[in-house]
Amino acid sequence: MSIGKSLPSVRSASAERTGGVPPVPQPSAGRAVHKRVASGRRAEMLAPFVLVAPAVLILVLLRLYPLLLGVNFSFTGDGDRDGAMVGFDNYVDLLRDPLFQGALRNVGLLVLLLPVAVAIPGLLATFIYLRVPGHRFYRSVYFFPAVLSPVIVGAIFNLLLSFDGPVNSILGAFGIGPVDWLGDPDVAMFAVVGVHVWATFGMALVVFLAGFATLDSALLDAARVDGASLTQVIWHVIIPSLTRTIQFVFVTTMIGMLTSMFGLLYVMTSGGPEGSTYLPEYYIWIQQGQMNRPALASAASTVLFVIMLVVGLLQLKLLRRAGRED
Known part of the structure; x- marks a missing residue:
């Protein structure tokens, strides 16, 4: 039988298997592959948003929404005007309150002392990274105060800094008169800030050590070969290489000083x-x-939030500019 005569019989057999309806042509394999690739790309693009969505939802519900409620509540009254809108009256009262004025001056003092609070754990982390003798022991000792409760730390230093306490006894041995560390208005704030730095710099130390883990050791070796001193190595190699870490420590330390000293x-x-x-x-x-x-x-909480936001942004801007200049 010829090929031409066999084709009609094949078509009729196919029609019989499908009940007399001609078969519907299926999509090509290339089109199916294209759809799978497009679907995979869409899933890949949506994956970050799906993963971030729970954290964003938590931040909105537990942070942003209460913040907005607090800002709105700051424009209402207290006492006889409870719940009534009073505009900026609360903020005017804040600026006229001597206690709040003193609190703002102390915030300025904290900002001035912030570089010292960051430099201390940074230098200690540098010495540990350079493996000074006993660096493992020092790393444990330096972090230990960070696990203590502020109440315990405060009680300990109340005893140490009392007028007849051990610190004044040591100063007396060197011929220095006793200092009223916690009773002198000109000294008390510096004493409290010093205790806070001692109690919390362990966390910043850990962050700095994590930053040192990303430091290229070849840069340090090259600096040593060139005869650079320790100061030159810190200023020209370590600080430029740890700019992002320093920025992070600056911001977190500032937030801690303004919100964790209660x-x-x-x-x-x-x-x-x-x-x-x-x-x-x-x-x-x-x-x-x-x-x-x-x-x-x-209203005071809103002012504190604005202060932290402005100071944090200014610090990041200055540090980024310093990093570009280096």
Whole structure:
């Protein structure tokens, strides 16, 4: 039989198998592969958003939404005007309050002392990275204060810094008169900040050590071959290489100094003497917990948030500019 005569019989057989309906042509294999690739690309593009969505939702519900509520509440009144909109009256009262003015001055002092609070763990981390004798022991000792409660730290230093305490006894052995560390308005804030730095620099030390893990050791070897001193190595090699780490430590240390000193202030000075150790967070607690003025406390919280935001952005800008110049 010829080929031409066999084709009609094949078509009729196919029609019989499908009930008399001609078979529908299937999509090509190339089109199916293209659809699978496009679907995979869409899934790949959506994956980051799906992974980030729970964290964003938590931040919005537990951070952003309460922040907006607090800002809105700061424009309402206290006492007889409870719940009524009062505009910027609370902010005007804040600026007129001597205690809040003192708290803002102390914030300026903290900003000035911030480079010292960052430099201390940075230098200690440098010595540990350079493996000075006993570096493993020092790493454990330096981190130990970070695990202590601020209440315990405050109680310990209340004893050490008391007028007849061990610190003044040591100073007396060198012919230096006793210092009223916690009773002198000109000294108390420096004492509390010093204790806070001692108690918290262990966390910054860990961050710096993590940053050193990314440092190219070839740069240090090249600097040693060129005869660079330790100061030159730190200034021209280590600091430029750890710019991002330094930025992170600056911001986190600043936030810690402005929002995590309540325990020390409460135990060591209770805001005294003469209100000289007030900080915004302690002022907020006084207004909310003792004076029953939640709207004024919300206004103070809003001011504290703005201060942290502005100072943090300025620090990042300055550090980035310094990094580009290096």
